[in-house]
Amino acid sequence: xxxxxxxxxxxxxxxxxxxxxxxxxxxxxxxxxxxxxxxxxxxxxxxxxxxxxxxxxxxxxxxxxxxxxxxxxxxxxxxxxxxxxxxxxxxxxxxxxxxxxxxxxxxxxxxxxxxxxxxxxxxxxxxxxxxxxxxxxxxxxxxxxxxxxxxxxxxxxxxxxxxxxxxxxxxxxxxxxxxxxxxxxxxxxxxxxxxxxxxxxxxxxxxxxxxxxxxxxxxxxxxxxxxxxxxxxxxxxxx
Ligand code: HEC
Numbered sequence: 473x474x475x476x477x478x479x480x481x482x483x484x485x486x487x488x489x490x491x492x493x494x495x496x497x498x499x500x501x502x503x504x505x506x507x508x509x510x511x512x513x514x515x516x517x518x519x520x521x522x523x524x525x526x527x528x529x530x531x532x533x534x535x536x537x538x539x540x541x542x543x544x545x546x547x548x549x550x551x552x553x554x555x556x557x558x559x560x561x562x563x564x565x566x567x568x569x570x571x572x573x574x575x576x577x578x579x580x581x582x583x584x585x586x587x588x589x590x591x592x593x594x595x596x597x598x599x600x601x602x603x604x605x606x607x608x609x610x611x612x613x614x615x616x617x618x619x620x621x622x623x624x625x626x627x628x629x630x631x632x633x634x635x636x637x638x639x640x641x642x643x644x645x646x647x648x649x650x651x652x653x654x655x656x657x658x659x660x661x662x663x664x665x666x667x668x669x670x671x672x673x674x675x676x677x678x679x680x681x682x683x684x685x686x687x688x689x690x691x692x693x694x695x696x697x698x699x700x701x702x703x704x705x706x707x708x709x710x711x
Contacts, residue, residue, distance in 0.1 A: 480518065483510070484525045508641040508648060542575060542685035550612055553691065557604040560692045563711055566704040569697025572690050576682045581653055585702030591653045592678060593619055599699045607698055611683060614676035624677050625649070627662055628669040635660050636673050653677050 484507075511519070511526060519526075573579055573588075581592035598607055609616060627635045627649065637651035637660070645664050652658040683691050700706040 477518075477521070481522065481525060484522055485528075504640055509643055512641075512644070545685055545687055547681070548612070548683050548691070550609065553608055553612070554605055556688070556692060557608060557695065560688075561604070561696050561699070561708050564696035564708045565693045566697060566700070566706075566709045568690065569693035569695075569700075572686060572694040573697060575690075576686060576694065577654070578682070581678065584698075592622060595698060596701055599701055604695070604699060608695065612680075614678035614680060615674060618674075618676050622677065624673040624675070626671050626673040626675075627667060629662065629666040630668045631666060633662075635662055636675065638677065 514522065573584060578584070578595075579588040581589050583590050583594040584596050586596075602610070624636060624638045627633075629635070635649050635651065637649040638653075640648040640650050640659060646661050647664065648659040648661055650658065651660050683694075686694065696706070696708040700708060
């Protein structure tokens with residue numbers, strides 16, 4: 473025992489487990505940074521041998537999404553939905569709200585009530601800081617106000633490329649930009665020497681239009697769920 477390659481395997485298996493831990497997004501970023509550094513130091517032969525471990529997906533507690541893709545309902549506007557927040561948040565359905573949090577893919581990026589992904593902010597305590605309208609606006613127009621910790625960059629290169637996303641690994645002569653939060657493996661390498669300009673992106677990593685495949689009642693259930701902090705006994709759900 474104590475064989476170097478076995479040690480290496482154990483080390484890299486840890487990253488997969490760590491990626492599944494609930495440590496908040498800065499912890500996840502920290503873990504993916506050390507992993508990227510460690511992988512960069514591997515020889516090609518080791519990389520090939522360890523590939524199945526490097527590619528392994530963490531087991532997560534993300535609830536299963538409704539399998540069938542939902543169809544387009546309509547392009548909802550703030551003007552249509554804001555008045556409904558005043559009158560429509562009674563007799564709501566907690567379970568359907570939770571289901572919509574999965575169906576509209578929110579769980580993929582957000583934790584709520586200790587479940588879900590952590591590339592975006594935890595939304596459980598939202599209602600304490602935000603009004604109903606603010607919460608709706610963050611969902612409808614993600615780029616209007618981007619929370620500081622979750623900003624992204626736009627990189628312009630001297631050879632005319634534009635890369636938008638979050639910087640994952642800044643070590644060395646090149647760095648990796650995560651361009652699609654739904655695909656953590658979608659990384660674009662940028663050579664530091666080729667950077668013409670790097671600015672804070674005005675576009676949120678959260679996609680727009682996520683409510684467009686929901687019916688009006690489903691949106692209101694989702695809003696009630698978000699505002700309830702996960703409390704199914706909340707007045708909004710009283711029949
Ligand atoms: C692809 C990942 C992704 C998906 C899917 C996603 N979000 Fe987000 N969300 C983010 C990121 C990243 C931020 C932080 C950046 C920002 O404020 O735009 C954010 C911010 C928010 C905020 C503001 C939170 C704060 O503390 O400022 C709310 C509210 C929110 N999302 C709700 C939702 C809801 C509801 C859904 C599902 C309909 C959803 N999000 C789907 C990534 C995502």
